[in-house]
Amino acid sequence: xxxxxxxxxxxxxxxxxxxxxxxxxxxxxxxxxxxxxxxxxxxxxxxxxxxxxxxxxxxxxxxxxxxxxxxxxxxxxxxxxxxxxxxxxxxxxxxxxxxxxxxxxxxxxxxxxxxxxxxxxxxxxxxxxxxxxxxxxxxxxxxxxxxxxxxxxx
Numbered sequence: 001x002x003x004x005x006x007x008x009x010x011x012x013x014x015x016x017x018x019x020x021x022x023x024x025x026x027x028x029x030x031x032x033x034x035x036x037x038x039x040x041x042x043x044x045x046x047x048x049x050x051x052x053x054x055x056x057x058x059x060x061x062x063x064x065x066x067x068x069x070x071x072x073x074x075x076x077x078x079x080x081x082x083x084x085x086x087x088x089x090x091x092x093x094x095x096x097x098x099x100x101x102x103x104x105x106x107x108x109x110x111x112x113x114x115x116x117x118x119x120x121x122x123x124x125x126x127x128x129x130x131x132x133x134x135x136x137x138x139x140x141x142x143x144x145x146x147x148x149x150x151x152x153x154x
Contacts, residue, residue: 007075007090012099015077015088017041023068030115031068038105046107048114051083082115
């Protein structure tokens, strides 16, 4: 379970990176976030991929996965691998304004892009392409076989 009050007390800073951003796109395991402010950390790009699930496997989820909504603005605490959870995310409108640091950094154009898909995730995200290709190949060979048999019969 989460400690109460992320974004409400100094424990908010017990993460590797802390950004304010708006979710642009929601994915299965990675969400795309437009970073507006960097409260902690450096070399963060204007748009980053945030890993919202720590579960292993393409269809696996864990009970502490972050559930972000496209268009909403959040304060997001990130690990060094750009992972987050429901315990390190808060709607920006719910943040105690006193916690805003005196100096807020901007994202950097040449900064890190965030989390990357694992090879396993890439394979499972694109497995349908392999399936469609295989079905097409089978259909091609069936059609080729039928055409050849008709030619022999003539």
